[in-house]
Amino acid sequence: MKITAWGVSGIGEIVPGQQLGDIIFEACSTEPNGPLQDNDVLVVTQKIVSKAEGRLVEIDPTDPLSHKVLVEQEAVRIVRRRGDLIITETKHGFVCANSGIDLSNVERGYAALLPIDSDRSARRIRDIILAKSGVNVGVIISDTFGRPWRKGLTDVAIGVAGIAAVVDLRGTEDALGRMMQVTEVCVADELACAAELVMGKSTGIPVAVIRGAEPEWFRDSSMNEIVRPAQEDLFR
Amino acid sequence: MKITAWGVSGIGEIVPGQQLGDIIFEACSTEPNGPLQDNDVLVVTQKIVSKAEGRLVEIDPTDPLSHKVLVEQEAVRIVRRRGDLIITETKHGFVCANSGIDLSNVERGYAALLPIDSDRSARRIRDIILAKSGVNVGVIISDTFGRPWRKGLTDVAIGVAGIAAVVDLRGTEDALGRMMQVTEVCVADELACAAELVMGKSTGIPVAVIRGAEPEWFRDSSMNEIVRPAQEDLFR
Numbered sequence: 001m002k003i004t005a006w007g008v009s010g011i012g013e014i015v016p017g018q019q020l021g022d023i024i025f026e027a028c029s030t031e032p033n034g035p036l037q038d039n040d041v042l043v044v045t046q047k048i049v050s051k052a053e054g055r056l057v058e059i060d061p062t063d064p065l066s067h068k069v070l071v072e073q074e075a076v077r078i079v080r081r082r083g084d085l086i087i088t089e090t091k092h093g094f095v096c097a098n099s100g101i102d103l104s105n106v107e108r109g110y111a112a113l114l115p116i117d118s119d120r121s122a123r124r125i126r127d128i129i130l131a132k133s134g135v136n137v138g139v140i141i142s143d144t145f146g147r148p149w150r151k152g153l154t155d156v157a158i159g160v161a162g163i164a165a166v167v168d169l170r171g172t173e174d175a176l177g178r179m180m181q182v183t184e185v186c187v188a189d190e191l192a193c194a195a196e197l198v199m200g201k202s203t204g205i206p207v208a209v210i211r212g213a214e215p216e217w218f219r220d221s222s223m224n225e226i227v228r229p230a231q232e233d234l235f236r
Numbered sequence: 237m238k239i240t241a242w243g244v245s246g247i248g249e250i251v252p253g254q255q256l257g258d259i260i261f262e263a264c265s266t267e268p269n270g271p272l273q274d275n276d277v278l279v280v281t282q283k284i285v286s287k288a289e290g291r292l293v294e295i296d297p298t299d300p301l302s303h304k305v306l307v308e309q310e311a312v313r314i315v316r317r318r319g320d321l322i323i324t325e326t327k328h329g330f331v332c333a334n335s336g337i338d339l340s341n342v343e344r345g346y347a348a349l350l351p352i353d354s355d356r357s358a359r360r361i362r363d364i365i366l367a368k369s370g371v372n373v374g375v376i377i378s379d380t381f382g383r384p385w386r387k388g389l390t391d392v393a394i395g396v397a398g399i400a401a402v403v404d405l406r407g408t409e410d411a412l413g414r415m416m417q418v419t420e421v422c423v424a425d426e427l428a429c430a431a432e433l434v435m436g437k438s439t440g441i442p443v444a445v446i447r448g449a450e451p452e453w454f455r456d457s458s459m460n461e462i463v464r465p466a467q468e469d470l471f472r
Contacts (some may be wrong), residue, residue, distance in 0.1 A: 006238040068316075073272075080470040087470065095385040148384060148471035149324040150392070150400035152422025154429075166388035185380075185432070186388025190303045193390075193429035196421070197438045197449065198237045205237075213433065224306035232288045234316040234323065235471055 003212035007198045008033045014206075020044065020127025022123075024207055029133075033209070036129065038136045039218050041163055041210040043195030046143040047105050049121045049159075049205040050112040059111045067101070068109055073232035075098035079236050090114060093227035094158060095236065096145045115141065118159025119222050127163040138163025138218055140193040148235065153205035155196035157188035157226065164188065164205035164217040186226060187217055239419025242270045243441035248471060250442075252290035254279065257364025261444055264317075265346045265369075269445070272365065274372045277399055277446040279431035283341050286348040286396075292421065295347045297298040303337070307454045308363035310335035315472050327461035330394060331472065332381045337395040353397025355458050362397040374454055378382055378428035384471065391432035393424035393462065398455040400424065401461035422462060423453055451460050 010027050024042060029035030036042075048055070052093070059066040068086075072078075075088035079095055088099045092114065102112040113123045118194060122139040129137055141159030157165060165188040195208035244265050250256070260278060263268030272278075286292070293304040302321075308314075311324035315331055324335045328350065336350040351357045358375040365373055377395030393401060402423040431444035466472060 001436075002240065002242040003430070003433055004240045007468060030290065054288070082470060085470075149464055149469060150425070150462050152420045152423065152425065152462060154422050154425050156386070184388045186386065186390050187433065189388065189390050190384070190429035190433050193426035194239070194241070194433060197239055197423065197426050200237075200450075214436075226386050226388060229386055232383060234318060234321075 001212065001214075001226070002126070003194065003210055005194045005198050005208055005210045006032070008205075008209060009205065011048070011206055014048040014051040016051060016056065018047065018052045019128065020052045021125040024125060025129050025132050028209065029208070034189045035210065036133065036135045036137055038086060039138070039211075039213065039215055040135075040214055041073040041138040041140060041191055042125065042129075043103045043140045043142050043192055043208045044122070044208065045199065045206040046100070046114060046118070046141055046158055047112055048179065049115050049118065049141050051106075051114055053121065055111060055113040056106065056114060061109050065139075067103070067111060068194060069100075070101055071112070074101060074113055077236075084116075089236065092118070092158070092223065094145075096143075100126055100143060100158075114143070114158065120159075122161035124133060133236075136162065136218065140192055142195060155189075155192040156191045158185075158223065160188050160221045160223060160225075163213070163221060164219055164220060165221045165223065167217060174183040187213070188221075207231065212228070237448065237450075238443050239430065239446055241430045241444055241446045242268070242433045244443040244445060245441065247284070250284040250287040252287060252292065254288045254410070255364065257361040258359060261365050263324075263366050263443070265447065271446065272371045272373055272445065273448075274367065275374070275449065275451055276371075277374040277376060277427055277449050278361065278365075279376045279428055279435075279444045279446065280361060281346055281435065281442040282336070282350060282354070282377055282394060285351050285354065286375050287342075288359065289351055291349040291351060292342065292346045293349060297345050303334075303339070303347060303400055306337055306349070307335045308351060310337060310434060311471075325472065327346055328354070328394070328459065336379060336394075350379070350394065355397060356395075358395040358397035360449075369423065372398065372454065374449070376428055376431075378431060382430070391425075391428040393428045393459070394420075394455045395459060396424050397447070398454060398463075399427070399457060400455055401457045401459065403425045403453060423449070423461065424457075
């Protein structure tokens with residue numbers, strides 16, 4: 001088994017009202033970006049989804065408080081706070097710094113909020129590509145989150161369509177023929193990580209293609225597979 | 237930029253005392269596993285490292301307590317406990333379930349402990365391959381950890397050699413020419429995730445090769461780049 005991941009060039013600067021599915025389809029219709037094939041996974045960074053969907057809010061760039069008010073508006077709960085760092089739980093159930101709001105790769109004077117429903121954003125991109133070309137791809141909307149205990153950020157899925165979020169290996173036998181204990185793998189987050197390796201943070205490549213994922217991972221899915229309900233969680 | 241990841245076949249069952257560097261070099265010396273090239277990354281799962289290094293402990297498979305005593309021995313601190321689930325901080329500073337001890341893919345009646353020093357394990361593999369072939373690879377020892385707030389497990393690095401653990405993008409300009417806020421990316425964990433996608437959990441493929449990682453990521457490194465000191469951590 002082999003997977004290949006590459007960044008999609010030529011997406012350009014995205015502005016509110018643009019249809020990402022059309023733009024990505026166009027960019028991927030020629031070499032070396034594409035053409036896309038059945039069971040390719042498209043990983044699309046949150047920033048361009050937020051821009052296309054008009055999730056930009058004016059802030060006073062000289063006033064740190066203006067950013068902070070936004071963070072609290074987008075949160076359902078403050079999980080931790082230390083100095084300027086605020087870890088919140090968002091309306092979607094994501095736990096992350098600053099309710100997922102950030103200012104990098106956004107015009108000065110604006111902040112980008114998370115998409116309202118990233119599963120829907122992913123589905124729309126998938127549906128447009130299917131309608132235009134008959135090709136069935138999985139789509140993951142990715143964002144860059146920190147995590148407890150470990151330094152450095154990694155990319156995670158915040159929206160999925162047509163590709164499993166979590167794959168259940170419960171009941172699968174391990175290589176020694178014993179039932180496995182370790183059971184559920186978050187392939188959507190792992191695919192987001194693989195994509196980040198080819199997108200970098202500052203190179204203006206907001207979309208990646210991953211080819212070679214297991215065919216059985218391609219199915220209906222949603223972020224409900226990933227977001228852990230508060231009552232099952234030991235850390236909030 | 238393009239990366240490719242594939243599983244290495246033919247490693248076979250590992251027993252205490254075997255030299256993994258020799259075995260991996262051998263497996264990767266022929267098509268389709270190899271030959272290895274400069275700046276390839278080898279991702280090696282913890283389980284075979286623990287086996288090769290004799291980190292196997294006899295337990296009574298009918299007595300759950302015998303496993304639990306081990307978990308506490310390997311921990312420096314219990315971080316959370318609910319029912320049978322114990323989240324501990326290990327001697328290495330990793331926070332994970334059961335001190336990283338698990339029983340899958342291990343012979344019945346034995347538990348595999350984490351390697352004593354996975355950076356050293358990674359370095360040994362790297363050094364053997366360099367000595368035998370003159371090829372400079374990065375090596376990551378990976379394990380499968382859960383995380384707060386998100387369901388599903390993902391692979392992470394628990395040892396590194398010759399490849400950056402965390403890449404610092406501080407001061408890099410974003411695509412709009414502004415200084416970036418998001419700064420440090422844990423490429424070692426992202427590489428471990430990409431590798432997991434091709435290794436699966438039950439297929440007996442304990443090693444993967446990743447080709448195409450950024451040349452500037454190849455340098456001396458250690459898990460100190462990833463383990464967050466307790467005093468900087470908001471969640472223990």
